[in-house]
Amino acid sequence: xxxxxxxxxxxxxxxxxxxxxxxxxxxxxxxxxxxxxxxxxxxxxxxxxxxxxxxxxxxxxxxxxxxxxxxxxxxxxxxxxxxxxxxxxxxxxxxxxxxxxxxxxxxxxxxxxxxxxxxxxxxxxxxxxxxxxxxxxxxxxxxxxxxxxxxxxxxxxxxxxxxxxxxxxxxxxxxxxxxxxxxxxxxxxxxxxxxxxxxxxxxxxxxxxxxxxxxxxxxxxxxxxxxxxx
Amino acid sequence: xxxxxxxxxxxxxxxxxxxxxxxxxxxxxxxxxxxxxxxxxxxxxxxxxxxxxxxxxxxxxxxxxxxxxxxxxxxxxxxxxxxxxxxxxxxxxxxxxxxxxxxxxxxxxxxxxxxxxxxxxxxxxxxxxxxxxxxxxxxxxxxxxxxxxxxxxxxxxxxxxxxxxxxxxxxxxxxxxxxxxxxxxxxxxxxxxxxxxxxxxxxxxxxxxxxxxxxxxxxxxxxxxxxxxxxxxxxxxxxxxxxxxxxxxxxxxxxxxxxxxxxxxxxxxxxxxxxxxxxxxxxxxxxxx
Numbered sequence: 001x002x003x004x005x006x007x008x009x010x011x012x013x014x015x016x017x018x019x020x021x022x023x024x025x026x027x028x029x030x031x032x033x034x035x036x037x038x039x040x041x042x043x044x045x046x047x048x049x050x051x052x053x054x055x056x057x058x059x060x061x062x063x064x065x066x067x068x069x070x071x072x073x074x075x076x077x078x079x080x081x082x083x084x085x086x087x088x089x090x091x092x093x094x095x096x097x098x099x100x101x102x103x104x105x106x107x108x109x110x111x112x113x114x115x116x117x118x119x120x121x122x123x124x125x126x127x128x129x130x131x132x133x134x135x136x137x138x139x140x141x142x143x144x145x146x147x148x149x150x151x152x153x154x155x156x157x158x159x160x161x162x163x164x165x166x167x168x169x170x171x172x173x174x175x176x177x178x179x180x181x182x183x184x185x186x187x188x189x190x191x192x193x194x195x196x197x198x199x200x201x202x203x204x205x206x207x208x209x210x211x212x213x214x215x216x217x218x219x220x221x222x223x224x225x226x227x228x229x230x
Numbered sequence: 231x232x233x234x235x236x237x238x239x240x241x242x243x244x245x246x247x248x249x250x251x252x253x254x255x256x257x258x259x260x261x262x263x264x265x266x267x268x269x270x271x272x273x274x275x276x277x278x279x280x281x282x283x284x285x286x287x288x289x290x291x292x293x294x295x296x297x298x299x300x301x302x303x304x305x306x307x308x309x310x311x312x313x314x315x316x317x318x319x320x321x322x323x324x325x326x327x328x329x330x331x332x333x334x335x336x337x338x339x340x341x342x343x344x345x346x347x348x349x350x351x352x353x354x355x356x357x358x359x360x361x362x363x364x365x366x367x368x369x370x371x372x373x374x375x376x377x378x379x380x381x382x383x384x385x386x387x388x389x390x391x392x393x394x395x396x397x398x399x400x401x402x403x404x405x406x407x408x409x410x411x412x413x414x415x416x417x418x419x420x421x422x423x424x425x426x427x428x429x430x431x432x433x434x435x436x437x438x439x440x441x442x443x444x445x446x447x448x449x450x451x452x453x454x455x456x457x458x459x460x461x462x463x464x465x466x467x468x469x470x471x472x473x474x475x476x477x478x479x480x481x482x483x484x485x486x487x488x489x490x491x492x493x494x495x496x497x498x499x500x501x502x503x504x505x506x507x508x509x510x511x512x513x514x515x516x517x518x519x
Contacts, residue, residue: 003451
C-alpha cells in the first residue's frame with residue numbers, strides 16, 4: 001500500500017483526538033466530584049488544567065494545517081481531517097463546560113444550597129457515555145452507530161428538566177439562594193450541552209461516511225445559540 | 231499557544247508527533263539539530279563567464295530528505311550536480327567556494343572524484359538502466375570497485391534490490407534485461423544500482439517526473455525507508471512532491487543577474503505553511519514561477 005506517511009500521520013492525529021476525548025471525560029467527572037465534595041482546591045486545579053486541553057486542541061489543529069499542504073489529502077482523507085478540525089473544537093468547548101462547573105464550585109463556596117446531586121451525577125454519567133460512544137464511532141467511522149447515539153440525549157434532557165425544577169423550587173422556597181441556584185442551573189446546562197456536542201460529533205461521523213452534513217439533534221434547540229457556561 | 235506555533239516554525243523535524251506531544255509540564259520536544267552531512271559554503275558556479283549559482287550556503291542534514299524547489303532555470307540541477315562533481319564533465323564549468331562532505335571539501339586538490347561519486351550517488355530523471363541484465367546492472371558498481379566474488383556480488387544485488395523495494399518483483403528474472411521491466415521498476419533498479427556501492431548520500435534529479443502516479447508514490451514511500459540509512463537530496467519541479475516527501479526544503483530563484491540564489495531554507499512544514507520570504511510565499515501558493 002502506498003501513502004504510508006499520510007496514513008501514519010492520520011493515525012497519530014486520530015490517537016490524539018481519542019486522548020483529548022478521554023481527558024475531557026476525566027475532567028468532567030472530576031468537576032462533578034469537586035461539586036459533590038465542595039472541593040475548592042480541586043476546582044482551581046481543573047480551571048488551571050484547562051489550558052492543557054486548549055493546547056492539545058491547537059496542537060491537533062496545527063498538525064492538520066501542516067498535513068493538508070504537505071501531504072495533499074484528497075476525498076475521504078480530506079473529509080476526515082476537516083471533520084477532525086470540527087470535532088477538535090467541540091472537545092475543547094466540552095473542556096470549557098467542565099471548567100465552568102469548577103468555577104461554580106468556587107462561587108458556591110460553603111454556602112448552604114440544595115444541589116440536585118443525583119440528577120447532576122446521572123446527567124454527567126449519561127453525557128460522558130454519549131461522548132465516549134460518539135468518539136468511538138467517529139474514530140471507527142461507523143455511521144450506522146452514529147445515528148443511534150442521539151436517541152440517548154432524551155434521557156439527559158429529561159434529567160435536565162427534573163434538576164432545573166428542583167433548583168427553581170429551592171430558589172422559590174428560599175430566595176436568598178437565588179444567586180447560588182442560578183449557578184447550579186448553569187451546571188445542568190453545561191452537562192446538557194455536553195451531550196448535544198456529542199451529537200455534533202456523530203454528525204461528523206456521518207459526514208465522513210457519506211460526505212453529507214446532516215442535523216442529528218433530536219430536539220429543536222438551536223445549536224448556534226450563544227452560550228458560555230463558564 | 232505562541233509556544234506551540236513557534237515550535238512548529240523552528241522545528242528541525244517534519245514529524246507531526248512532536249507537535250502533537252503537548253502535555254502537562256512539557257513543551258513539544260524537538261529533535262536536536264542533526265549531523266550535517268553535506269554543505270555548500272559561499273558557492274559560486276560558472277559555465278564559462280556565465281554565473282549560474284551565486285553564494286549558495288546550504289546545509290544538508292544526515293538521514294533527512296532535503297528538497298530543492300524553484301522555477302525552471304533557477305540552478306536546482308546545477309547545484310545538485312555540483313554535490314557530486316557531475317559538472318566536472320561540462321567544459322568550462324568552474325566552482326568557487328566549497329562543498330563539504332563530512333567536512334572535507336570535495337573540490338579540494340587531490341580529491342579522488344571516483345570516490346566522491348561512489349559516496350554521493352545519483353538517480354536521474356529518466357530511468358537509465360544499462361543494456362544488461364537486472365543482476366549485472368546492480369553488480370556493475372561493486373565490480374568496478376573490485377568486488378569479483380560471485381557469492382558476494384549476489385549478496386549485494388539482493389540487498390540492494392530489497393532496499394529499493396524491487397526484489398520481490400524481479401527475484402525470478404534477474405537475468406532478464408534491465409530494459410525489459412516497467413518504467414517505475416527501472417527507476418527502482420537505478421536506485422538499487424546507486425545503493426550497491428554503499429553511498430552516504432543519494433542525489434535525485436526529478437526521480438519520478440517520468441513515472442505514473444502509482445510508481446511515483448512507490449518511489450516516495452521508498453525514500454522514507456532509504457533515509458534511515460542514507461542522506462537524500464531531491465530536485466523536483468513538483469512542489470506537492472517536495473511537500474510530501476521532504477524534511478527540509480530549499481527554495482531557489484534567479485537573481486537580477488540571472489544567477490541562481492537560495493531564497494529560503496527551512497523545515498518543510500514551515501516552508502509550506504508559513505514561509506518567511508515573500509517570494510517563497512508567492513511560489514508555493516502558485517502566484518508566480
